[in-house]
Amino acid sequence: MILPFFLLVQAAATGPTLPDEARFDACIAAVARAPDEGVAEAERWQAAGGGVLARQCLGLAHAAATRWPAAATSFEGAARAAEVARDGRAARLWAQAGNAWLAGGAPAQAVTALDAALAQGATEGELLGEVHLDRARALVALDRLSDARVDLDAATRLAPRDPLAWLLSATLARRQGDLARAQADIGEAATRAPDDASVALEAGLIAANQGNDAAARAAWNGAIAVQPGSPAAAQARSLLAQLDGTAVPAAPAIEPGR
The missing domain is CATH 1.25.40.10 (Tetratricopeptide repeat domain)
Structure with a gap:
């Protein structure tokens, strides 16, 4: 993270x-x-x-x-x-x-x-x-x-230059329903921290909110790949299970960067 x-x-x-x-x-x-x-x-x-x-x-x-x-x-x-x-x-x-x-x-x-x-x-x-x-x-x-x-x-x-600022800006924009801003800001975060699972997790959440399940799946798998033992990776696994219908759907339990 x-x-x-x-x-x-x-x-x-x-x-x-x-x-x-x-x-x-x-x-x-x-x-x-x-x-x-x-x-x-x-x-x-x-x-x-x-x-x-x-x-x-x-x-x-x-x-x-x-x-x-x-x-x-x-x-x-x-x-x-x-x-x-x-x-x-x-x-x-x-x-x-x-x-x-x-x-x-x-x-x-x-x-x-x-x-x-x-x-x-x-x-x-x-x-x-x-x-x-x-x-x-x-x-x-x-x-x-x-x-x-x-x-x-x-x-x-x-x-x-601080990726956390862009990550939290993207997270807040998603929470406020501004998905265009969220997409732009998570891109900035990914440029600065390409191997951070929390950035990939948020990218997947934004994609899911946009109705793009394929992009969400790719982002969450990326979170698991780059930092498999992180809390963000654990959340990504849970979200993937929900996406695959093997878990009861629920709202995300964490906000990246919080």
Whole structure:
């Protein structure tokens, strides 16, 4: 399955610019060795007066351990500290918080954090596109589909190289009954991720909605061929069984990319 642009990792790759960057690097190295070692190092740093970067490292450590609420809370604390310090990091930190909330299945909190990231006005280009993409994912989870469409349009414009943006745009267009848009967008996703089962699964769903069973069958068989052990391949097998009349027809159980 296509993975979203992971803002949590991006922050570490970008690197800090504050004077205590060496300690941040040491903290990130501790996270890489073991998430709990990173938590301990970040907490020691905070106790010694560490500021934005200590909180950010704590968030990264919790994220590495998939403790998403703790990660999101740490990133939000870092973002607020960055706003007070006016050090230019707040937008990225709010984006990290939103990404963590989304990963933890808390879309309403994700929208709040991502709104704060966009309100900072400091992001641009692909990063801005990825913030819109994350907010679109959260809005879809909240069934705010019209709002999600606005964000997905921004995501495909600002981050056109990301196949997930095109996949989710195609999925949303199908759900809204715009099959021409869905077909165009899944083509863009397939160009960027030709061997991804979730893209092939969605292509089959679009074809089925267009009444083209042969194309749907080909797409779902393709999903199984490229990633046979994936959840998308399992869904494709179920849909093929329905198409062949060997299973009770049912609505698709998953939305690709969700």
